[in-house]
Amino acid sequence: MAAMVLLVQAVSAKAQPESFADLADKVSTSVVNITTSTVVAQGTGPGPMVPEGSPFEDFFREFQDRNRENGDRPRRSSALGSGFVISEDGYIVTNNHVIESADEIIIEFFEGAELEAKVIGTDPNTDIALLKVEADAPLDFVNFGDSDTARMGDWVMAMGNPLGQGFSVSAGIVSQRGRALSGAYDDYIQTDAAINRGNSGGPLFNMAGEVIGVNTAILSPNGGSIGIGFSMASNVVTKVVDQLKEFGETRRGWLGVRIQDVTEDVAEAIGLEEVAGALVTDVPDGPAKDAGMKSGDVIMSFDGQDVKDTRGLVRQVGNTSVGKAVRVVVFREGKTQTLKVTLGRREEAEGAVPAAMPGDKPDEKAPVEKEVLGMKLSPLTDELREQLDLDGKAEGLVVRDLGEMSEAYEKGLRAGDLITEAGQQKVKTAADLEARIADAKEAGRKSLLLLVRRAGDPRFVALSLE
Template identity: 60%
Template structure:
């Protein structure tokens, strides 16, 4: 369970987590306010109250969903702590940093086990165990948990509520939402649970958390939704805050509503001492379910990419631009990418995306990420006091950042490819260009895979890069590239100079000839 110390919590969130009023609270206040402001707030009618009182028991719900909740044990090889490491007093400004790197006496804050992380070159190796929780989401054995539960694990073992154990393999993981999908092979269909609509949860709703806190085995705790739409420090954060007791080991476990649907994945706590103080955070199911679908289908996420830098629209900015409301996302820079190709400019205020109003930069980022890669979307910006309609074909964020693999065109197997100098390349098509966020008119060869031990990796090439020149001549086909390499060999050169574009930005790279 990620432990957000009071200092870390305030630093990471900039106090916004404590001071922000969630949209759910604001909406609830608006709907319950009396028509006459001089009248007191009316309590729900008796019929509504009868549905909101605390249930006599959660036993039926626990019995219903518990067979799908699992304990997760991981084993990894780490370096033993070296004697004589730095010792820092608690509260030192560097204590959080050294916790992250596992110095003696300062166990890492987001590990489920007790062993420190590896550090120190040449340290002897030892086996380390860690514990967490998860839940089954399909009868064929797909399991959802937190990425930090299984990150770096050599072996993963799943213990079911019945006591049965099975080994698991990683299907995919996403560090931006801290979600991982595992798979076990079972001869019999497994009990599973389904995701609910986290947007329907309301502050004050009852919730049930199940998991393996502190390695004690299966445990159930209950509470209410304390707040919604909390953001900690991640780009795609959408946390449900709850006072249901969540401790180390609960990481990756489910947060259920009263219908037995998973509305959150228990991920983090706010605590000065590492234990529950009634402030826990579960990543909302409407975020998790999309990530799980992509990890199951591709083994990685495929988020939309607009290609802009943005900032909030303050009231001062709104007034200076003649905007009626301080809403939307102001564009501060438009590097080469999908938005630039569509004509977006710095100073534009994005007010609508895919037919829906944009509330703020966070809202825009999440909606762009959820949008299909390679498809055109309608975007409205305010420019010089007037609305301007743009149609933008979204790229793929992971490729723009150099973290994705298998650009489109390699999936079907029909596209001709070639392995040269430690990389797999294929001709750039308009569809692939749209996916990686460059102009559909660009010509060249797209890098699909890079051998981590090869020459291309040594020079920093990544999947999604586009080679537009080799030997200072344009290349549009595999034959062009092979011809440039042959010419370099014939001329006695040991390398060939290539012009490589990443997200449209050019740089020259000299790759050694095999």
């Protein structure tokens, strides 16, 4: 028994590093403190209120007069952050929010030297910025590691400038990987290594001294570390840094589709054996449309890699070079089909709004309501088009009413929604919808897939036929 206890203790001791001192010594000269300065216009603001006739009235009047004389004079606002050197010629990585809007960026090195930095490029989507300093001698630098090899429970060490205290080290473990906060390209490593304000932009090291993350955010009710910190994974950062270094901006691939996750009921409705892939809800003008992709396709594979869900596809596409021709495997009408798509550039496509294409208005007919699948539906008329702010080419069935206890309501349908497809075929009348229901039942389906549009935004909903 005593031997077993000693063995357990030996294994435990081996699992825990005796010290992080050697690692800190190895990388500390490559970690930097960042001080930014921004010119802020200073307004006079409201003056102090004193009673008329007060003995302090003359004093405060003189105080206000002095403020008015200097009121428009700008003042400087400072902020602190962290970063790390990635090349001997002076490239430095930090967070975009550390240097955003800064007029002056001062880099302080571990030995105390200071240099002014210029911004090479920024990426607000991943909160990464690339800076450059000009030094008289080659700088110590650190290398990026492969964040995909980091495992939950691995030891990590963070370095930075927490709360302006200067160079500091904290250690912990990888709490989890693949965390998303709010961005489309989020891939955060969660760690319990202490991260506070001022640590932003600093490196998260593995035990080999490689950077596997850029410390970016914390989850905290009080603004201080509670052991839930987030570092943008290095495999995301390296791609961004390479593009910023080459182009001064990001150049992400663009497929040109709107997508949603495949759920169990959607998979059953379209005959998909596995709940995976990205369901295409709309295909506006762009690369995917040019390649023949259609609404209702499920993207199963992109450029040789399986697509697990929409988030994974967005990252895969964004990490692919603009102009590259890729093979995209889609599931359509019970079988797979391969399309060849030449990717566009995401940054050029963002903000581009396609012009509405007005069409000839059909003859006005009184809407005839019919209840199907727990919804009161009617064909689209000119009056309904105007009420729902739809263009002349819009077609489908309008949801006029539905019960709050219905499955359709539970799955998010509301009065005013427009059903444009059922079973991946267009529907204009209740008879069309009933025919699609009959087809689905004949094929042994337990549910029917509807394409629903609200304020122009499409999404698929599967409703039970039982």
